[in-house]
Amino acid sequence: MDFFKFFSGVILYLIVATFSSQVLSNTTMPNELYEGMVEFELMSGNNFNALVLMDENYKESHPIKYAAGLKGFHIDGDVSGIIEKAKNSKKDIDWFTIGEIEYDNNECKSSLRAFKKLKNNLTLDEKQKWAFYRANCFIKLGSKKRAAQVLNDILGGVWTSYAYFNLAMAYAETSQNKSTSLVTLRIAESFLKKETREEKALKDRINLAAGSLYLNGNKPDLAVDFFKKVYLDSESAADALYLNGVAYHELGDFRAATQAWFSVKKYPLLKQSVSEAYLAIPFAYEGSKYTSQALEAYLEASSVFKNELNKITKIEKLLEKYGVQKVLIDESEIAGLQWFLAKDVVTNTTRAMYYNYFVKDETIYDLFELHAEVSMTKDSMVFWKTQLSVFEKALREKHKTFNDKVVVFKKKKTKTLISDYRNRVEKLNQHKNMSSSLSSNLGMTAMLDSIATLTSRLVALQGKIKKGGGVLQDQIEQIKGLKKKIGAAEVSIEALLKKLDKELTALVSYKLLELRTSMMTNYEKAEQGLVHILETIAESKQLQKRTLLDGRYK
Amino acid sequence: MPIRQLLSLITLFLISISICSAQNLTKQTGSATKKAAPQFDRSVIKEAEDLKKKLIQLNRELYFFEKELLYPTNTQLAVFLSLAPENSLVIDSIEILLDKKIVASYIYKENEISALKKGGIQRVFLGSLSDGAHNLTVKFNGQGANNRYFKREKKIKFTKENDAKYIQMMVSESRTTLEPLFKFKQW
Numbered sequence: 098m099d100f101f102k103f104f105s106g107v108i109l110y111l112i113v114a115t116f117s118s119q120v121l122s123n124t125t126m127p128n129e130l131y132e133g134m135v136e137f138e139l140m141s142g143n144n145f146n147a148l149v150l151m152d153e154n155y156k157e158s159h160p161i162k163y164a165a166g167l168k169g170f171h172i173d174g175d176v177s178g179i180i181e182k183a184k185n186s187k188k189d190i191d192w193f194t195i196g197e198i199e200y201d202n203n204e205c206k207s208s209l210r211a212f213k214k215l216k217n218n219l220t221l222d223e224k225q226k227w228a229f230y231r232a233n234c235f236i237k238l239g240s241k242k243r244a245a246q247v248l249n250d251i252l253g254g255v256w257t258s259y260a261y262f263n264l265a266m267a268y269a270e271t272s273q274n275k276s277t278s279l280v281t282l283r284i285a286e287s288f289l290k291k292e293t294r295e296e297k298a299l300k301d302r303i304n305l306a307a308g309s310l311y312l313n314g315n316k317p318d319l320a321v322d323f324f325k326k327v328y329l330d331s332e333s334a335a336d337a338l339y340l341n342g343v344a345y346h347e348l349g350d351f352r353a354a355t356q357a358w359f360s361v362k363k364y365p366l367l368k369q370s371v372s373e374a375y376l377a378i379p380f381a382y383e384g385s386k387y388t389s390q391a392l393e394a395y396l397e398a399s400s401v402f403k404n405e406l407n408k409i410t411k412i413e414k415l416l417e418k419y420g421v422q423k424v425l426i427d428e429s430e431i432a433g434l435q436w437f438l439a440k441d442v443v444t445n446t447t448r449a450m451y452y453n454y455f456v457k458d459e460t461i462y463d464l465f466e467l468h469a470e471v472s473m474t475k476d477s478m479v480f481w482k483t484q485l486s487v488f489e490k491a492l493r494e495k496h497k498t499f500n501d502k503v504v505v506f507k508k509k510k511t512k513t514l515i516s517d518y519r520n521r522v523e524k525l526n527q528h529k530n531m532s533s534s535l536s537s538n539l540g541m542t543a544m545l546d547s548i549a550t551l552t553s554r555l556v557a558l559q560g561k562i563k564k565g566g567g568v569l570q571d572q573i574e575q576i577k578g579l580k581k582k583i584g585a586a587e588v589s590i591e592a593l594l595k596k597l598d599k600e601l602t603a604l605v606s607y608k609l610l611e612l613r614t615s616m617m618t619n620y621e622k623a624e625q626g627l628v629h630i631l632e633t634i635a636e637s638k639q640l641q642k643r644t645l646l647d648g649r650y651k
Numbered sequence: 652m653p654i655r656q657l658l659s660l661i662t663l664f665l666i667s668i669s670i671c672s673a674q675n676l677t678k679q680t681g682s683a684t685k686k687a688a689p690q691f692d693r694s695v696i697k698e699a700e701d702l703k704k705k706l707i708q709l710n711r712e713l714y715f716f717e718k719e720l721l722y723p724t725n726t727q728l729a730v731f732l733s734l735a736p737e738n739s740l741v742i743d744s745i746e747i748l749l750d751k752k753i754v755a756s757y758i759y760k761e762n763e764i765s766a767l768k769k770g771g772i773q774r775v776f777l778g779s780l781s782d783g784a785h786n787l788t789v790k791f792n793g794q795g796a797n798n799r800y801f802k803r804e805k806k807i808k809f810t811k812e813n814d815a816k817y818i819q820m821m822v823s824e825s826r827t828t829l830e831p832l833f834k835f836k837q838w
Contacts, residue, residue: 125724125815126729126815126817127817127838129772130729130731130772130774130817130819130838133731133733133770133771133772134731134771134772134773134774136766136769136770136771136772137763137766137767137771137772137773138771139766139771140762140765140766140769140771141760141762141763141766141771142762145707145710148707149707149710149711149714150711150714170703170707171699171700171703172700172703172704173700174697174700220736220737460691464691467696467699470699470703471699471702471703474702474703474706474710477706477710478706481710481713484713484717485713488717488720550782550813554813572720575716576716579712579713579716582709582712583709583713586702586705586706586709589702589705590702590706593695593698593699593702596692596695596698597695597699600691600692600695603689603691604689604691606689607688607689
């Protein structure tokens, strides 16, 4: 067995040292596994990984999946061409994916045409999405009736619920009679059975919409029931609480209204409803003749808006000096930025609040997404650079010691040993006492097979030894070439990130300017309210003085 | 909404009153709304798309170079996982042991389970292995029918020859007992 250890050791060393010259490509893997792997990445949303794995054959045979990968990684330029080419081919076409891509491209007519080609062999999940896309397309094209018809097959699930919600919003926008919209919202809510985060968020939006519709329809008592159902940790909470206060105010319940508005104050001021709540509180106090509380509330509102204006000024200066990437994206250690990262009254940082505010703008959102994608590729380059350095070091080491190690391996001696071993096994096999059961117990067949394997390996090994040094040198050269390519890619990435930073800074600064204007208006409203209250107090004091001068109460 | 209307009326009434501090701040801000929105340079998008394509190609080159270097075909072992469609199984995590040593583990996200159920195949392990007999053990943790948790351990003995070895684990659900079923396929 010593011989075996020695031989397998030599083989393993040489395998690792010389590395197989055979290039690993997807073709060595069974096609079923390879395609499954690509699809796993694609369907998990890892479009970049999927695109990296796709070879030319795959792209040719699965053009729609290739297009979906490109679309997912926001390389839209070639997508339409690939889809059109696929449509003209006589291959089996994935019409569902085409429908989805066209929908994302805002090509509703093409999307509907693609979905129309689908037969009834969809899974339940696909059917729900199918109904959602088609209903939304009909809404966008202005046919709510067709959208409602699409949703007639009660499919259930969150996708259907979204579709009904969108339909309800379309009804609310175009019709004076809100009852159709409210009924549609009720249907949307009935499909939400689970308590996932997504379903809870949609439920909150449905309740907020229903409450708003009732409030607009002069039914504040009914509106309150819906606003109360909105979860306090939801994205819709601040709006719901503010409108709840408005509903109470309309019902004449000033106390409940101010309570509702007070609870809105814990949410970020950047939300319109929070600013409104700050102004509504003193207004309600004034309405209830609580002049001193109104004065205090106006003072508080004024100070809060002024603070926010100061914050905006600081952020503007930071943006001007450092740009969006350093201020909003990177882990920055810029002096003077600590306050921007510090915890606020809400469980979030000021930076996160502002970030959320900016990404509500579609163009800014898309650019942030693009920035994240480019940064991800930058990280991948850093990763590969490190990997290549490690490989290069190891290969150089192997290359240096390769010839010494080959000398240790004596071909003739190994050949003799194998031959000797074969003779001994054959002799043993032909022994007079060797029965079939004993042969099986001793594993004679396996031993003979392994000798045959050893012989063939020895032949292969000789070839590898001959090429070994050259292969190592080739691989070192390959690394050098790849490193060069990485260097060039890094330069391009940096240049693009700079351009993106410039574009984003301009857009974000403008958004900040808009916010400043709105905050300024709020501040002015608070200040004017304050003056109004002071005037009222002054007038009442004057009246009181005059009354006292009359001497009626003396 | 009456309160909004009232607030606007009061604002209009009070807007005529001049306030020093507000004026100062207005001066400071300038005319925000008058400034035109910046025009976004669309050529950046085209440039980004071209660069992304190049980077995908470069990543592909690097990926295969690494595979060739570290896991040559004659020593390569890859372990895959697939999940039968239309079943209630949700795999939370798996652990892979090769000759009693943990070589890989994975915790699944919802979208990955969904991808597996739609026919995706995940490569959970890729490594180099010497020729000969080996043991592969896979530990599964997950949820089955009626949200019942399960923990299973499946083993397979295999022989690695002088060629790449691919082992696929296929997980499905019994139609009668709704118990998870595990099968290995060697390629």
